[in-house]
Amino acid sequence: MCRILPAVCLAVCLTATVSLAAQDLQLPATVAAGSGFAIPTSGSGSATLYLVGPSYAAKRQVQLGEKILVQPQEVRSAGRYLAIVRGGGTSQSGSFYVVAAKSASLSFLAHPSRIPVAQRDGVIGVAFVFDKWHNLVRRPETVDFRLAAKDAPPVIQSVRSRDGVAWALMNSGHKAGNAKFVAALDGIEETRVIQQVAADPCHLQIRAERNAKGVLVETAPVRDCSGNPVSDGTVVTFTANGPQGLSTVDVPIKKDVAQAELKIPGPATISVASGVVMGNEVRVGGQP
Amino acid sequence: MKLAVLLVLATIAFLILGFAFPVHQAATPGIVSGEALPGVGGSTNTPEAAVRSLLGDVQAHDWSRAYSMLANANDVPEEAFIHDVNGNYGSLRTFSSLEGSRTRVLNESGDQALVRADMHWSTAVGPIYDVKELKAVQQGGAWKIVWPLEKQPTVPPQVVPVNYLRWDVISRGPQDDWGTQNVDSPQVRIVSMNAVQHGSTLVIVGEVVNEDTVPAFVDINAILLGKNGQDLDQESSFDKIQHTLLPKQVSPYRIDFPGYNLSQVKNVRMDAKAMLVPASADPVIAVLDQHEQTNVLGRKVLSGNLLNESGRVVNIAQVLATYYDSNGKVIWVSDGYVDRALLPQTPEPFAVDMPDNTVGKVQSYRVTVNHYIREQS
Numbered sequence: 001m002c003r004i005l006p007a008v009c010l011a012v013c014l015t016a017t018v019s020l021a022a023q024d025l026q027l028p029a030t031v032a033a034g035s036g037f038a039i040p041t042s043g044s045g046s047a048t049l050y051l052v053g054p055s056y057a058a059k060r061q062v063q064l065g066e067k068i069l070v071q072p073q074e075v076r077s078a079g080r081y082l083a084i085v086r087g088g089g090t091s092q093s094g095s096f097y098v099v100a101a102k103s104a105s106l107s108f109l110a111h112p113s114r115i116p117v118a119q120r121d122g123v124i125g126v127a128f129v130f131d132k133w134h135n136l137v138r139r140p141e142t143v144d145f146r147l148a149a150k151d152a153p154p155v156i157q158s159v160r161s162r163d164g165v166a167w168a169l170m171n172s173g174h175k176a177g178n179a180k181f182v183a184a185l186d187g188i189e190e191t192r193v194i195q196q197v198a199a200d201p202c203h204l205q206i207r208a209e210r211n212a213k214g215v216l217v218e219t220a221p222v223r224d225c226s227g228n229p230v231s232d233g234t235v236v237t238f239t240a241n242g243p244q245g246l247s248t249v250d251v252p253i254k255k256d257v258a259q260a261e262l263k264i265p266g267p268a269t270i271s272v273a274s275g276v277v278m279g280n281e282v283r284v285g286g287q288p
Numbered sequence: 289m290k291l292a293v294l295l296v297l298a299t300i301a302f303l304i305l306g307f308a309f310p311v312h313q314a315a316t317p318g319i320v321s322g323e324a325l326p327g328v329g330g331s332t333n334t335p336e337a338a339v340r341s342l343l344g345d346v347q348a349h350d351w352s353r354a355y356s357m358l359a360n361a362n363d364v365p366e367e368a369f370i371h372d373v374n375g376n377y378g379s380l381r382t383f384s385s386l387e388g389s390r391t392r393v394l395n396e397s398g399d400q401a402l403v404r405a406d407m408h409w410s411t412a413v414g415p416i417y418d419v420k421e422l423k424a425v426q427q428g429g430a431w432k433i434v435w436p437l438e439k440q441p442t443v444p445p446q447v448v449p450v451n452y453l454r455w456d457v458i459s460r461g462p463q464d465d466w467g468t469q470n471v472d473s474p475q476v477r478i479v480s481m482n483a484v485q486h487g488s489t490l491v492i493v494g495e496v497v498n499e500d501t502v503p504a505f506v507d508i509n510a511i512l513l514g515k516n517g518q519d520l521d522q523e524s525s526f527d528k529i530q531h532t533l534l535p536k537q538v539s540p541y542r543i544d545f546p547g548y549n550l551s552q553v554k555n556v557r558m559d560a561k562a563m564l565v566p567a568s569a570d571p572v573i574a575v576l577d578q579h580e581q582t583n584v585l586g587r588k589v590l591s592g593n594l595l596n597e598s599g600r601v602v603n604i605a606q607v608l609a610t611y612y613d614s615n616g617k618v619i620w621v622s623d624g625y626v627d628r629a630l631l632p633q634t635p636e637p638f639a640v641d642m643p644d645n646t647v648g649k650v651q652s653y654r655v656t657v658n659h660y661i662r663e664q665s
Contacts, residue, residue, distance in 0.1 A: 111472070112472045113470065113471050113472040114471075114472060114500065114501065114502070197501040198501070200536075201536075231501040231535060232453050233452075233453035233455070233501075233503075233534060233535055233569050234501065234534070234535040234536045235534045235535060235536050235537040236536075237538075239654075244577050244579075245576075245577040245578045245579035245592060246577075246578040246579070246592075246653070246655075247574065247575065247576040247577060247578065247592075248574070248575045248578070248654065248655060249572060249573075249574035249575065249597075250534075250537060250572070250656070251572050252452055252453060252534060252535075252569035252572075254451070254452065254453070260572070260574070260597075261597075262574065262576070263574070263576060263595065263635075264576070264577075274536045275497050275498075275499065275536035275537075275538065276479060276497060276538075277536075
């Protein structure tokens with residue numbers, strides 16, 4: 001008796017499993033979002049269909065033995081769906097996955113909006129691939145990132161998306177000005193504008209000349225190491241050191257040049273700096 | 289009805305009690321009987337009393353009475369005197385009141401004396417201490433004060449063209465599309481930081497630079513971390529910084545932690561917050577003739593002149609002085625407000641203190657100016 005009982009239990013379990021498997025609905029493993037399909041059923045009489053998805057739930061009467069049509073608008077959101085048909089004393093169920101449809105749009109994040117020229121890996125673009133129903137397209141797609149400045153050949157990087165995201169690091173160009181940063185995929189394009197600005201001043205040079213009011217000090221046109229004029233408004237500090245003490249003035253660059261009139265009567269050594277960049281020094285004599 | 293009768297009877301009873309036992313009115317606390325305010329209408333039979341009387345009148349805003357105390361009224365127009373003590377052009381002095389003063393006779397001989405007045409002004413930006421050495425002379429049996437009026441040169445009428453840059457900002461609003469581009473915050477960088485002990489206060493000093501090509505509104509925060517890495521305290525630079533930084537402009541900052549000692553602190557976490565703000569490159573203020581000197585109280589100060597090179601009045605100016613040691617390290621940041629407005633093209637003197645413990649170590653210094661301009665409608 002003790003030997004027979006486990007064998008009986010096993011047989012009952014197997015029978016139950018087989019009978020349950022027989023009640024599974026025949027469903028496709030995956031369905032593209034927004035595309036309808038049919039569910040075949042067996043038996044006769046009326047039954048109730050329950051369809052439950054990530055952002056959708058429906059209940060309707062169906063006829064057993066006929067195909068149940070699932071409408072495209074019922075499966076727009078990607079994710080796992082559960083279909084249950086109950087009727088005639090039986091219950092049939094099954095699940096299927098709705099995956100994103102064809103890529104239809106890109107969400108493109110570009111950073112930064114401003115960058116000094118000649119910065120290695122300074123520009124980052126991140127593109128999220130979505131289908132028509134705003135589902136993230138998780139299968140790999142090739143996204144082209146294109147950074148194009150005026151009068152310069154565009155720089156292109158093609159990147160395969162991973163889990164719906166593609167990103168690229170790119171160098172900023174050597175010429176200041178607005179650059180178009182485009183992410184493209186199968187005719188879909190998203191454009192952002194990256195402002196490439198002059199970098200720190202390079203070879204900051206001044207000249208000074210005494211006049212009736214004091215000393216007129218002026219920079220040579222201030223440019224960065226790539227030759228771009230440094231943005232107007234950039235502050236240049238002139239410092240005059242003489243027997244009467246130290247005199248400083250912060251002046252903004254205007255039309256590539258910064259100039260100031262220092263009211264110092266005696267001789268002085270005048271130096272220039274902008275941010276953390278130092279320039280040359282000049283000496284001026286006292287008033288005659 | 290009963291309650292009404294009861295109230296009427298109680299009122300009558302209190303009235304009778306009031307007449308039977310009157311209470312004599314006491315003097316107002318803090319004001320000496322016979323004087324509206326200390327010094328007002330006081331005696332002028334000593335030089336010190338005369339100065340105190342004058343300052344009492346200033347404190348009470350009784351300008352005509354104060355003016356009547358001047359020995360040099362012929363040289364000092366009343367309007368100029370009032371502007372001198374009460375401020376004009378929306379300067380900090382116009383937002384100040386004399387809180388108190390101390391006087392001391394420095395020397396007295398015959399009918400002349402020199403009196404030092406230490407004045408404590410209460411202002412919109414905190415207390416300001418001012419020292420004046422006032423000459424007193426005896427005239428007609430009473431002491432009067434020779435007011436040291438600082439005459440401001442008048443700027444000839446002229447047109448000053450101003451065509452410096454101005455930055456305006458259009459930002460994306462919350463109703464705009466997600467994922468579309470916005471204007472980034474400016475890039476700022478803390479270029480130096482130093483923790484120094486100043487009495488019972490732990491002070492963080494250093495400099496910050498705006499590395500961007502757009503103006504930035506900057507604030508520096510510091511968090512003190514204790515021996516076990518726990519947060520001890522958090523403070524910001526408040527007004528010890530030039531908040532609006534133009535591109536490539538460098539500002540000092542100072543953050544005070546009263547009651548903390550360097551030995552308690554293992555680390556300091558610094559954080560520079562920058563915001564894109566509209567700004568103007570005007571006005572340009574030159575800092576001329578900066579030099580160390582000893583003031584009348586025997587304290588070391590850094591003094592010089594501010595020159596407003598623009599064509600409009602700068603109402604309030606704040607001076608920030610950065611002191612460096614021989615290695616170029618920031619060892620202290622002092623600040624001070626100038627209580628007079630900066631008139632166009634007119635030098636205005638300033639002085640900021642140098643703490644005793646830094647005097648010997650200071651190798652160089654740099655002065656920057658914060659300015660506040662009252663918007664004109």
